Amino acid sequence: MxxxxxxxxxxxxxxxxxxxxxxxxxxxxxxxxxxxxxxxxxxxxxxxxxxxxxxxxxxxxxxxxxxxxxxxxVPSMERSELDDIAEMRRELEGMALERAIRLGDAEWESELLAAAHRLKRADMAPDKVEEWEHFHACFHRTLVAPCGSAWLLRFIAQLHDQFDRYRRMAPEAPEVRRVLDAQHGELVELALERDIKSARALMDDHIQRSYQVALQGVLSPA
Known part of the structure; x- marks a missing residue:
């Protein structure tokens, strides 16, 4: 049949x-x-x-x-839109992270550690960048997964896609990338320690630093 x-x-x-x-x-x-x-x-x-x-x-x-x-x-790329996307990421992702830390169980902790490990081991060589992007997205999804709101997760996923349009067009910034990569590990530590206030502050800084990179995709000449 x-x-x-x-x-x-x-x-x-x-x-x-x-x-x-x-x-x-x-x-x-x-x-x-x-x-x-x-x-x-x-x-x-x-x-x-x-x-x-x-x-x-x-x-x-x-x-x-x-x-x-x-x-x-294809949508245009404007600084005003990127500013809006970044601000909404700070608001919604920060909210989801706070909820995830409150609600996440031992299974979430193990999944978060595994996601962070896979991301850390991922290769960022030009021919492997899509693999890194996959593990990067998985890490951020896992971090906020137990927030308890399917709609919140949908909005965050949509914001990530829109944000990544700008970020992936920006010139490489290896020094900033090293800081951002280190912050992934720090976010895991704070989440496992259930330190909501510090985790939220670090997430805000993480998004702001990534925004500064993505912004260059708008400001740089074509």
């Missing part, structure tokens, strides 16, 4: 959604660029139905802008 067409289409849509999401975050489309559906079909070798479904999901997630009767467009 074959796989139902609806299931095949759903699988194809999920696959192209993940691929396009990564390409949009990684800056493989120019900010403000109009996205031609016909060109995407050829480039990704995907059917129209799953492609449209994926594009609609990306628009709902804020990674594309849907224009009436005009298809889709």
């Amino acid at each position: 074959g796989i139902p067409k609806r299931q095949v289409s759903s699988t194809a849509s999920s696959r192209i959604y993940d691929t396009l999401r990564q390409d949009l975050i990684n800056g493989r489309f120019t900010a403000g660029e109009k996205v031609a559906i016909s060109a995407l079909k050829e480039r990704y070798e995907i059917g129209l139905s799953p492609l449209r479904e994926a594009l609609n999901r990306l628009a709902a997630h804020g990674l594309l802008i849907q224009e009436n009767q005009r298809g889709f467009r």
Whole structure:
């Protein structure tokens, strides 16, 4: 018995959604660029139905802008938007971290230690950067996972995607990166110690330092 067409289409849509999401975050489309559906079909070798479904999901997630009767467009990149994204990250991620520290159990502690270990061991060489990005995202998700609010986690995930559009376009800042990497370990220590006040302050600083890096993606000449 074959796989139902609806299931095949759903699988194809999920696959192209993940691929396009990564390409949009990684800056493989120019900010403000109009996205031609016909060109995407050829480039990704995907059917129209799953492609449209994926594009609609990306628009709902804020990674594309849907224009009436005009298809889709890649969002612009503006400092005012980055400022807003960073501020919302500080507010929502800080809130989630406080809740996670209060509610997290022993299983969360072990998962957090494992996520931090995988991130620390990840290679940031140019050909391995996507692996590092994966473990980096997993670490931040694990850190706030037991906050008790699915909606809060959804908003944070969306903010991370928007923030990463800017961060990944910025020039490398190895000295800042070393500080940020060290702060990952410090966040784990404070979380395990259940030091909510210090963990929240460190998270604020962590996001601010990362914001300063991401900002260069806006300020640097194209």
